[in-house]
Structure formats: structure tokens, C-alpha cells
Amino acid sequence: MQTTWTIITRTRARTAEILTELVAAAERMGLHINQNKTKFIATNTNTRAGNVDANLIINDQNFEAVKEFIYLGTSVNPNNNTSEEIKIANRCYHGLSKYLANKRLYQKTRMRLYRTLIVPVLTYGSEAWTLTKTDESALSIFERKVLRKIFGAVYEKEYGDVDITLNCRISTSIHLVVKILPL
Incomplete structure (x- = not known):
């Protein structure tokens, strides 16, 4: 079974926190988050927010940062x-x-x-x-x-x-x- 999730947060720290909770909840149910299929996009252009293009590493899983992806047939990008x-x-x-x-x-x-x-x-x-x-x-x-x-x-x-x-x-x-x- 494959499920599509969309998580929207204001900060990179909050994104990491939610992904950590999601990974933990999935593991409790015996599910696995596929890090090859899980991507995230940062729309914050504020340079003080840190490197928005860097990958997120949570529990030894590397989640790739992308500049654009196709979601339900529509191109999603920061602009x-x-x-x-x-x-x-x-x-x-x-x-x-x-x-x-x-x-x-x-x-x-x-x-x-x-x-x-x-x-x-x-x-x-x-x-x-x-x-x-x-x-x-x-x-x-x-x-x-x-x-x-x-x-x-x-x-x-x-x-x-x-x-x-x-x-x-x-x-x-x-x-x-x-x-x-x-x-």
C-alpha cells in the first residue's frame, strides 16, 4: 500500500520534527518510510533560515531536498x-x-x-x-x-x-x- 502525504511547515526545524514523528509512528505500525521516494521542497528564500537546499537526515534516513516535483500531475515549485x-x-x-x-x-x-x-x-x-x-x-x-x-x-x-x-x-x-x- 502506498500513501501520499503532504506536510506544510514554516521552518526547517518543524519539518524535521514532523518527519521524525511520522517515521516513529510508521515504525510502530510496522511500516517503512521509503527515503528514495520521500522528498521535500523548501520555499523559504530567506538566507537566514539556513541552507534550504540541504537534505534532511532523520534517524539515519536521508530525505532529499528538491527544487521542483510533480504532485498529482501538477508541477510544484517554490516560485x-x-x-x-x-x-x-x-x-x-x-x-x-x-x-x-x-x-x-x-x-x-x-x-x-x-x-x-x-x-x-x-x-x-x-x-x-x-x-x-x-x-x-x-x-x-x-x-x-x-x-x-x-x-x-x-x-x-x-x-x-x-x-x-x-x-x-x-x-x-x-x-x-x-x-x-x-x-
Whole structure:
């Protein structure tokens, strides 16, 4: 049996204390913590907190410090960077691009492909994201790229460039969807 744990603490000392308790409790039950599969990530950039990249050694077990890992399909890193999720969604977009640009398919069908195949890939794990202006901009750029593939380049004579989300009759843009998802 394999169990996944997520332990969140404010200090390295508290992390060591909780891991010590966890190892002791597991041993009492006859379980073993696999040190090769147990990793931790430090998000504290405060240099006074000590070396955040050093491994933790507890009861002769060495727990590796990592800068990034995949948890439930989502990349976890100290910067809370969403660029990896956008890259994954971009791969999905490129895999579907010939269908999204196919004028033989109705626009409604192409939008359904976008909403059912690309948006879930992009927003998976987004409940834990903290969006910065840069992240919002990257999400908007990605969304406009997909919508331009579906609807083609649309221009209005009065304004020059177009607000493509209005022309596509989309209820909300992707960065708003990410913001309103419940935790």
C-alpha cells in the first residue's frame, strides 16, 4: 500500500520534527518510510533560515531536498510558476491544431474540443495557483492563440485589433476561470 502525504511547515526545524514523528509512528505500525521516494521542497528564500537546499537526515534516513516535483500531475515549485502547465496545454493544443483549424468542423464543435480537452489540461491543479500579472498575461496569450486558431484572425475596422473573446461569445476568459475555482 502506498500513501501520499503532504506536510506544510514554516521552518526547517518543524519539518524535521514532523518527519521524525511520522517515521516513529510508521515504525510502530510496522511500516517503512521509503527515503528514495520521500522528498521535500523548501520555499523559504530567506538566507537566514539556513541552507534550504540541504537534505534532511532523520534517524539515519536521508530525505532529499528538491527544487521542483510533480504532485498529482501538477508541477510544484517554490516560485509557484505556471509556465510548465502552459507548456503541457500547448502540447495538447498542437496535437489538436489540425482539428481546431479545420473549417469543415463547426466552430461550436471546435470550441467544444477546446473546452473539453485543452482547458482541463491547462487548469488541472489550478486551485493551488497564486496568479501574478505575468501569469494572467501568459494565460490570456495562450487563450487568444487557441481562439485565433478556431475562429481565425478577426479585425474590426474601428478598433484595429479585436477583443477576440467578445467575438467568440465566450462567457469568461481562462485566467478568470482559474481565479474563481474553489480551493
